[in-house]
Amino acid sequence: MNLLSEVRTMTDEEHRLLNEFVSDLYGISFPDERRQLLESRLKPRLQALDMSRFMDYYLRLQYSFDEEATSFTRLITNNESYFFRETRQFDALFEEAWPEITKGVNNGGPVRILCAGCSSGEEPYTLRIFSETQRHLFPRLAMKIDGFDIDQDRLDRATRAIYGRSSLRATGENQIRRFFTRTGSELYSLNEHLRQDTRFSPGNILDTSAYPNLGSYDALFCRNVLIYFSERALHRAIENFARAVRPGGYLFLGHAESIIGLSEAFETVRFERCIAYRRSR
Numbered sequence: 001m002n003l004l005s006e007v008r009t010m011t012d013e014e015h016r017l018l019n020e021f022v023s024d025l026y027g028i029s030f031p032d033e034r035r036q037l038l039e040s041r042l043k044p045r046l047q048a049l050d051m052s053r054f055m056d057y058y059l060r061l062q063y064s065f066d067e068e069a070t071s072f073t074r075l076i077t078n079n080e081s082y083f084f085r086e087t088r089q090f091d092a093l094f095e096e097a098w099p100e101i102t103k104g105v106n107n108g109g110p111v112r113i114l115c116a117g118c119s120s121g122e123e124p125y126t127l128r129i130f131s132e133t134q135r136h137l138f139p140r141l142a143m144k145i146d147g148f149d150i151d152q153d154r155l156d157r158a159t160r161a162i163y164g165r166s167s168l169r170a171t172g173e174n175q176i177r178r179f180f181t182r183t184g185s186e187l188y189s190l191n192e193h194l195r196q197d198t199r200f201s202p203g204n205i206l207d208t209s210a211y212p213n214l215g216s217y218d219a220l221f222c223r224n225v226l227i228y229f230s231e232r233a234l235h236r237a238i239e240n241f242a243r244a245v246r247p248g249g250y251l252f253l254g255h256a257e258s259i260i261g262l263s264e265a266f267e268t269v270r271f272e273r274c275i276a277y278r279r280s281r
């Protein structure tokens with residue numbers, strides 16, 4: 001006999017409260033068209049906690065967030081990422097913006113890159129692989145990469161740097177042989193030298209204390225994250241990005257994301273295969 005309570009359908013009020021909560025906290029929005037998604041993602045957690053109403057879960061978030069944070073964050077985020085995903089922005093960085101960026105770097109120091117919403121590390125490590133393959137074009141390619149994300153589980157995976165086939169679905173066999181070491185039947189460990197100078201930490205795009213080095217980044221990548229943000233959160237994210245990127249540095253977003261007309265702190269730059277944003281001087 002199943003003694004667990006049946007979870008009731010999410011009411012309008014519960015949807016409104018939960019959506020406001022997530023959106024204020026992380027920027028991620030679940031408007032009407034994504035309401036079912038929110039409901040289906042949270043439902044198993046209510047079942048596990050033996051709760052029948054989404055209101056009970058909302059109250060748990062209100063009053064015991066620290067205990068619930070890990071499970072909740074894992075459930076409401078979309079962590080999809082893979083190596084060599086949308087390479088246009090990487091091409092633009094290394095093939096077009098790089099000479100200007102390196103000119104602006106102080107005292108021959110490393111180029112500093114931030115990946116906001118880095119998930120399990122595929123994006124920052126793809127940047128490493130790109131720089132490795134382009135080393136012959138640019139002698140000075142020392143790079144420090146910081147990555148942060150709200151999902152600790154994903155950050156742990158990023159630090160381990162061991163990936164399955166799904167993360168490597170856009171990576172050619174030659175590249176897999178060159179940059180990874182097979183560690184299990186379908187598991188591949190990124191070679192040690194490509195992990196150097198890449199650090200991961202927990203952090204929220206909406207909270208500037210998450211940014212390890214405000215004002216110092218030559219390029220900031222935030223791809224496939226803002227697409228889920230509320231308008232208010234989007235504005236806050238842009239303000240924070242403007243504080244994180246140095247004057248003359250670049251912001252690269254995903255191909256479906258744009259901040260055109262939303263901020264005077266960035267000017268739009270048209271590269272050959274994508275658009276990016278340069279921090280005004």
Ligand SMILES: C[S@@+](CC[C@H](N)C(=O)[O-])C[C@H]1O[C@@H](n2cnc3c(N)ncnc32)[C@H](O)[C@@H]1O
Nearest residue numbers: 026077079080081117119149150204205223224
């Ligand atoms: C779809 S993944 C994109 C990963 C990577 N940027 C890419 O394009 O492959 C979105 C990531 O953003 C993270 N995220 C969502 N809201 C965030 C926030 N407010 N602060 C930091 N990370 C966030 C999620 O946890 C998730 O790992």
